[in-house]
Amino acid sequence: MRIALCIYIFLYLSITVVAQNKVGRVLDGEGKSVNGISIFIPELNQGILSDKEGYFKIITDRQDYTLLLKHPEYKILQSDISEKKIDIIIKRDTFYTDNLNIKADSIIKMSITKASAYSNILKGYKSYSYTKGRLTLEEVHSFIDKIGYKLDNIFLSDYKNKPLFQELYNETEYVHPNNYTVSVLGSSGDIPETITEKSVMEVQNGSIYVDRFGKFISPLSKYAFSFYKFKYLGYYTDGQTLYHKIQIESKIKDPELLNGVLYIEDGTWAIAYASLQTNSQGLESTINIAYNELRNGVSIPVSYHSNIVFSFIGTKGTIDYSTSIKYDSISEQEIIRDNEESNINKIEYEKNAYKRDSVFWNKYRSQPIDKEIILQYNTDSISSKRTGISEYWLSKALVGGFLLGSEDSQFYLKYNGVKFIFRDYNYVDGLWIGNKFDIRYKINKKGDIEAYPYIYYATARKRILAGSDVSYNYDRKRKGQLNLSFGTRSEDFSSLSLTRYQNYFSSLFLGENYNSFYQRDFISLNNSIHINKRLKLSTSFLLEKRSGLSNYTDFNLSGRKHIKPNIFSNDRFDRTAYFIQLYYSPKSNYSITEALEMHINKVTPVFNIEYQEGFSSWQTNNSKYQKIKGGVAHSIQLDYFNWIDYKIESGVYISKRQNLHFTDYQHFGSSDLLLNLNSLFDSFLLLDNYEIQTNRYWINLFLNYSGKYVCLKYIPFLQGTPFTENIHLKTLFTPEIKSYVETGYSISFNRYFGVGFFTSFLNTKIKNVGIRFSLNLRSLDIS
Incomplete structure (x- = not known):
């Protein structure tokens, strides 16, 4: 530290110790230093600024060069320089106001x-x-x-x-x-x-x-x-x-x-x-x-x-x-x-x-x-005193950190901290105790392998739940990724229902179990790649052994004993299936990756079509079906403060269905709770968890108008506050219910957090009204 200090003192006192360093000073007519004067050197294509003492430094091998000084309050000055040390005097400029009739x-x-x-x-x-x-x-x-x-x-x-x-x-x-x-x-x-x-x-x-x-x-x-x-x-x-x-x-x-x-x-x-x-x-x-x-x-x-x-x-x-x-x-x-x-x-x-x-x-x-x-x-200095939270072993145990390697190393192993130790609680599994890890190995500049293994013990079922996602990123330019997933765990009957976090909280603290689960032992293989700038292809093959589960515990901190039984507890409903999905973004100025992040970029529609088929009879009660669905999502910016986004999806089961189980029906994002972890924009907030699904066909529309200044923010003291006002229209048509509509008004601080008032209609009759707070963890991929 003393050596470094000596070097800096030496540099400060010896402003001409290096031949290429030339120091100058900008002074006004009274000999006072002038801060923030822009100095342009045409020969170097370089601009520099005078500091609070008026000093500036030029680093060049040139012996002769030109300085052009510019600041609105001072006369523009051009000076040809050849000395190593330069003092420049600038004078105040005259400001004219005789043409104020100019528009x-x-x-x-x-x-x-x-x-x-x-x-x-x-x-x-x-x-x-x-x-x-x-x-x-x-x-x-x-x-x-x-x-x-x-x-x-x-x-x-x-x-x-x-x-x-x-x-x-x-x-x-x-x-x-x-x-x-x-x-x-x-x-x-x-x-x-x-x-x-x-x-x-x-x-x-x-x-x-x-x-x-x-x-x-x-x-x-x-x-x-x-x-x-x-x-x-x-x-x-x-x-x-x-x-x-x-x-x-x-x-x-x-x-x-x-x-x-x-x-x-x-x-x-x-x-x-x-x-x-x-x-x-x-x-x-x-x-x-x-x-x-x-x-x-x-x-x-x-x-x-x-x-x-x-x-x-x-x-x-x-x-x-x-x-x-x-x-x-x-x-x-x-x-x-x-x-x-x-x-x-x-x-x-x-x-x-x-x-x-x-x-x-x-x-x-x-x-x-x-x-x-x-x-x-x-x-x-702060830098010398700063310890850094990651250096405390206790902090690393609490918030997670690298056990081996670092973000820049060829290989790392990362532990995810306390937040993943008690990953879930429900009446089927009990408490999940374990953790998940992140592993990455860089093969070369073009590719790497990532793995996310997890292992938990379910206290009520007395069973190990474990698995991993392993991804091989083989083509970074085209976002080529091969993914292998496998595991044994409980799974929700609808992936679009209440998040597991919300069910965790309500089950443990309130004695309310909103979600139902089945046992899933699975292995799947997926490949996704951008065929070109506008087209992305994803293909998957899936093999699942699925069976119903019963509640194994009713423990909750509220002491409530009347717990809702788990659905389909005695069923067996295996599946062997494949999926083919295409995304298409017609606007060629943007890649499909950017277009898929439409709510951020607001630039281009994204079309998608997916074909699913469940086939084979080699397992038990194999679910057999053929389903095709497609849609478009688009955000249209009307001006800088207002935009419309919409999402349309429709689909149909196109063949005779054999052993088609409830979990393979088309489900819709819904959760009828005051505090909601689903989205204000593309989920139904006044429908119960499994209230609507279909095994025939459907049409679904989400239409949202968002503006920074719609109603409330025209009030002067609310101007500049970081929330957006939104008007929502959400519709669903299935042959079972005919027409379901939700309308609402909300304020949101981003796409992930907000509050709104909503009204729902079933076949034109008012069904429900309510206020909903949204913390959209599902979109953050942490639910």
Whole structure:
């Protein structure tokens, strides 16, 4: 540690020790340092920023180069430099307000007209960015202090009013129209990565010239006038070019909308500088972005300066980020990517990102090192005190962790912690005691093998329940996967009924067993692969021995003794079957993987068709049938705040059915409980568990309208709150019940959590009404 400290002190005092490092300082007319001045070096395609002391650093082998200084409040200055140490004096610019009759809307319309051309001219680039962050805690709530000590063995209050730092060095690859891949090559410091990623990287991985500027609605979007008001404030001029200052004001308070100022160059209508404010989840940010023309009208950001004020659970402070960008390559030609995932943004941390030494940082640091950063490398930094929850053996036993290897190793064995020890409780099995494990072995860069074995003891049945899913990922590009599943366990008669978690809770605490189970001994083989970008094929073969079960216990904490008996307790209903399923996404700009995540991407319909056949008589009471079903799911974005999604499915049993058992009927997601672990959007919330099923044919529709501002959120104090309003229509037709309909209104915080009021109709007559709280664990795949 002393050696490292000496190295940093040496670097700080010797600003010219390396020939390629040239340090400069920006001062105003009174000799005071100026923070946040953007400096562009055309010969290097690089932008840098002055720090709080006005200093900046240039790393180059060139002896002569040009500096172009830009900031709205100061005169644009161009200076040819040959010295190693540079002091630059900048002067305040004159702001003119004599043309206030100019309409801001007309200037914005010109910029919107040009925006498409500016966004399309650039087909790709590779850039490198250096980011320095400085966080100051002003207040720390005692609750947050205790949490910090429990998790990381530190008291955050010890760092009150002491600056914490973060340095990042990133490589970014951009491919038109909207794909950003960020590789973090170096990371050092104590500011949480989640804050840095949300506050810095989300804005940098976007363009103000497209409709979506990161997660924000751009003020140059084609729908801008629906969400923003614009006001002309005045202009600056350098004698040749006018820069119009336009104020942006959002019409409603929403975290997806921006406020602030745009400086627009007259004639080209390109953005020269932007100062934008955001307010989201306790973070108030001001982001200053300097633009420069690199070539042929390609004007892109060369530096970012962000100031963030945060307030969360009584903990307050500020964060300051400075980002300098150097463009390594720029393409105006279409780039063809090997990877099918054309619209996915990624942030990846290189293996050695956290291990970079002082030599690395001095090579890429575009601001001289602060004295305070040197002190951070002392033993009282958070990084040096942080123990890390995974290092406690007790914590690993509680929350799980790697027993062998790590995420980056060729092989690992992972234990899943206490939450999986007592996996289930029901009156058939009793309590499940055991655990599940994760195993992965990387064969090469193209493939790996994953296994998820589990083993449990059922206390009431006095029986071992065990099995595993083993997957061979043999073609990453086409998502080719071969999966072998086998096991012996109890299974619900309907996979779409109440989740086992909900039945677990109600059985143990309330004495209510909503689900019924049978014994399933099985082996199955499945293969899925993307035949092309728009078509996915899945085939399966399944062999099952299935038999009814009785309740083996009635224990519950409420003391209730009248327990509902398990259904079909004496039946035997084996099955040998195969399945063929196709998914088709007609919009070629997106892969089928993206399209299947329709509620996230909202881009394309997904059609599916499935054929099932149960055959053979070699087992006992083999279920024989032929079933075909198909449907479409689609989410249609009406504008940035409103969308419609629908899901239609229909199916039919197409042959004479022999020994077709209840469990092979077509079931529908339903659960008539106040607290529900199914979805508000695509399940029935006023139907009992096994109330409706069919062995003939059916038609099913789920239609949902969702909007950020439908009714309640027009109330001023609710604007900006993170919930969505939804209107639901759900219908089902079968020959047994004819028509069943549910309608409702809900508010949801995402697709997984919400509350709503619903009414159901059976053949046009009101059947039920009720309020339902939804925590959709099934969609999270943890139910």
